[in-house]
Amino acid sequence: MIEDPRRGVIQVIARLGRETQLHLDERYRNFRITDGILLFTSVLLVILAVFNVYYVRILYEDFNGIITNMDSMYNHLRSIDEDMNDVTKQMAAFDKHTDHMKPIHDNMMVLDKTMPRIRNNMDSIARDMVGIEKSMKLIGQGMSVIDQRVYLMTGGVVTMRQNVHQIARPFGHVGAFLP
Numbered sequence: 001m002i003e004d005p006r007r008g009v010i011q012v013i014a015r016l017g018r019e020t021q022l023h024l025d026e027r028y029r030n031f032r033i034t035d036g037i038l039l040f041t042s043v044l045l046v047i048l049a050v051f052n053v054y055y056v057r058i059l060y061e062d063f064n065g066i067i068t069n070m071d072s073m074y075n076h077l078r079s080i081d082e083d084m085n086d087v088t089k090q091m092a093a094f095d096k097h098t099d100h101m102k103p104i105h106d107n108m109m110v111l112d113k114t115m116p117r118i119r120n121n122m123d124s125i126a127r128d129m130v131g132i133e134k135s136m137k138l139i140g141q142g143m144s145v146i147d148q149r150v151y152l153m154t155g156g157v158v159t160m161r162q163n164v165h166q167i168a169r170p171f172g173h174v175g176a177f178l179p
Helices: 005-098 101-114 116-175
Strands: none
Touching: 005 116, 101 116
């Protein structure tokens, strides 16, 4: 019996059709899986975006609070600086008054010659006055150091305030998009 030559072609085409159908079925199943993964990923990204916007809003509000506190701190430090300047001026005036202690001591020496029983008390007062004068000079120097440090702290607060303003500026633009 003779085989029909068309039969081989038909079998090859039938086999190609079955393979093509299997391939299409597998491809459809893969597309469904891919679509599911894409949907899940999209939902997850939307959720993360909502949380990011929320945290940016909180960060923006916190930066505004920090800036407000730094402005307040700067104003208080400026007030302290002015008060320290006044204290330093008062200490300088007091130091000038202590310069008169030397003539008082000299007058006490004259009194010591005329009143021998007061001599011991006057010597004690003179020693105390010298100690007070030294202490006042130290206090005056200390006030100058404190005044310089308060001035330096004020400059540091100004720098910190400017830096926080620069950091908060981009978040201020993000805040315009928030509800």
